[in-house]
Amino acid sequence: MTIFLEHRAKWISKLVIEITAPFQKIFTGTISTARNIWKNYFFLVETRQQNLRLNKKIDLLEIENSRYQELLLANQRLQQLLKFQENTEETFLPARVIGWDSSALFKSIIISKGENDGLKINMPVVNSKGVVGRIVSISPNYAKVLLVTDQNSAVDGLVQRSRCRGMLNAFLIM
Template sequence: MKRKKNSPKLWIAVCFIGLILFLLSSGSGKITPWGPIARSVIDITAPFQNLTAKICSAVEGFWLTYFHLIKVREENAQLKASVDALKLENSRYREMLSDYRRFEELLQFKESSDRPSLAARVIGLDPTGWFKSVIIDKGEKQGVKLDMSVVNADGIIGRVVSVSQNYSKVLLIIDQNSAVDCLVQRSRERGIAVGLSTNICKLNYVQESGDVVVGDIIVSSGLAGVFPKGLPVGEVLDIKDVPGELFKDINIKPAVDFSRLEAVLLIAKEHVPSLDQTKTE
């Protein structure tokens, strides 16, 4: 087999590079001006060196910018996490302040009542769904008894109808099975407030000739000893005189916003002497 002959171009390139290296190194140790060949070589190679330097600089700048952006993004993520944590903490503080204000209002109401009372918190709705009622976080162990009235700073909420060791159920006055003996605060007309819907109660048994007008405040009468006397029940919304009926058709708006029940106050039922006890005395 014949061996391949080396290409003349390869030898020319090797000789040219060797010549360049010889010319550049021949002046080592001396400071001499470039000769014609050296200048030609520099003129040829310098643009490539300049281009290479620019490319390296661009690549270096890209990588530095890239890593800087990564660092900035990490710092932004850390700052966002810190801001979110501060927002959450701020929200907790606002909620604590709101709870404090609600319990402060209940405490002021408690101080104005001469009956034993107990603060509680609403933790849920009646799971059966048959009644408009709520569950509170106090029960027999904490001293809760049946028929204790449940109120807040706005007015009457309802009464305790079921009690377990640590929880109780409160029937709200907006339930149709609830009944509160009431007075028209201005005229002292009597009636019974019964539940109708979430936002409306009926004031029954007010005589046709009774003195009631829209805007009158309805308060508890204190009879039967369940609810203390004078607690707000609601405000008269509208009145209808039904021909042939003995009583007015009156709707009242409850004083309490039942969509925002949280902190409540339980008040012990007042002991009402029976007729036999009264005769004995």
């Protein structure tokens, strides 16, 4: 009888396993899938936060890089100005451009030097590449420069190859 009961218990056990296993498989798979979805959701949230932090850092580094580029260009301009001053016997007064004429008819700039710095009307304004213009109006601390590219501007010039003198002026192009 014990053998019969053991055999019957094994058979019932096998039947229970056979019936419940597919449900356990579905339940375990569902739980596993839900756990993976939840885990991946938090991973994506963390990845998104990390992406936002990295994008902010990129923005800051691009701003910093832009500042360094501006400093590099300013340094190069100052070096050119120093070389320009070394190669000439004239005395130069460095000035900054602080404004531009916004009209299309006149081409002029405002510089950061004026009468208090020794500037006078009709003085030439040059940079390391050549003539920029001439002073047309002046105040104690600022001066307005008519650029050589203005239609009303004219500059005495010399053709380097032929040594012929002439008047150089710009034309308004419409």
